[in-house]
Amino acid sequence: MKIELNGEAREVSAGQLAEALVELGYGGATVATAVNGAFVPVAARAERILSEGDRLEVLAPRQGG
Amino acid sequence: MPVFYGVEVASPLLLGTSQYPSPAVLTEAFRASGAGIATVSLRREAGGGRAGEDFWAIIRELGVRVLPNTAGCHSAREAVTTAQMAREVFGTPWIKLEVIGHTDTLQPDPFALVEAARTLSADGFQVFPYMTEDLVLADRLLDAGCEVLMPWAAPIGTGLGMVNPYGLRALRERFPGVPMVVDAGLGLPSHAGAVMEMGYDAVLLNTAVAKAGDPVAMARAFALAAEAGRLAVGADPMPARSMAAASTPEIGRAFLE
Numbered sequence: 001m002k003i004e005l006n007g008e009a010r011e012v013s014a015g016q017l018a019e020a021l022v023e024l025g026y027g028g029a030t031v032a033t034a035v036n037g038a039f040v041p042v043a044a045r046a047e048r049i050l051s052e053g054d055r056l057e058v059l060a061p062r063q064g065g
Numbered sequence: 066m067p068v069f070y071g072v073e074v075a076s077p078l079l080l081g082t083s084q085y086p087s088p089a090v091l092t093e094a095f096r097a098s099g100a101g102i103a104t105v106s107l108r109r110e111a112g113g114g115r116a117g118e119d120f121w122a123i124i125r126e127l128g129v130r131v132l133p134n135t136a137g138c139h140s141a142r143e144a145v146t147t148a149q150m151a152r153e154v155f156g157t158p159w160i161k162l163e164v165i166g167h168t169d170t171l172q173p174d175p176f177a178l179v180e181a182a183r184t185l186s187a188d189g190f191q192v193f194p195y196m197t198e199d200l201v202l203a204d205r206l207l208d209a210g211c212e213v214l215m216p217w218a219a220p221i222g223t224g225l226g227m228v229n230p231y232g233l234r235a236l237r238e239r240f241p242g243v244p245m246v247v248d249a250g251l252g253l254p255s256h257a258g259a260v261m262e263m264g265y266d267a268v269l270l271n272t273a274v275a276k277a278g279d280p281v282a283m284a285r286a287f288a289l290a291a292e293a294g295r296l297a298v299g300a301d302p303m304p305a306r307s308m309a310a311a312s313t314p315e316i317g318r319a320f321l322e
Contacts, residue, residue, distance in 0.1 A: 025112025032150030060117020064106025
């Protein structure tokens, strides 16, 4: 299935967000996620089913002012 | 010392974590400043990337409180989602709420700011709104649940110092009991001293320290200036006057004509 990860087209086989994150290389990482502009907490990732064309944002701590 | 949402911090200086020449300089600058609060942000991470983990380890090592921001957000919805993500990652209800309304000046959008502040406060966040020095906006933000206000001195990254001293003075006088941090636009330690002398509780800066030739020395300079301003307010400054008043006694002066 084709999704958008942080603005770039990506192919994932997992249909569930928690599994897709592992597939995309985020296993165990300190990241926050949003799908189509809506926050998806860690506890909800296992139930969140991804669909074709979903926009996934994966954010991590960074420098800020 | 300033108290934000019931938490007393050890310094009137809040420091950003961006734009330092290296992580080592960032750490040294924090140590030199004595700042008790560091602003941080969230940005996109590539799969398998370590940048976020590495940065977060450096900040945790500093032993300071973190104040995550919503920098770069241009709508209330975007800012609310970013705040929710930040709360989970950084484990704090504190959020520096930035909703930008104008690209060139990075001026906050006051309407979206109030909307986002209301939503976040109702959701348990403790909001630090980055705002203009507008009195009506301040009223609306307090109504929305904010218990701290963060007016700008000048646009972010300009280093101009207070461009509207009247507005900042009026804001301080209008809400004497509200903890207020002057955030953005300070370029020199004297700028920080000046706003502290007005009675502001703290200053938040980043570029002025990180982009100085010697960020560590500048961090210390800002800390001393902010502390000097804070002490001066408590010392009840003398009233200014237009004409001179001799400080050396007239009595006992010799006549030498």
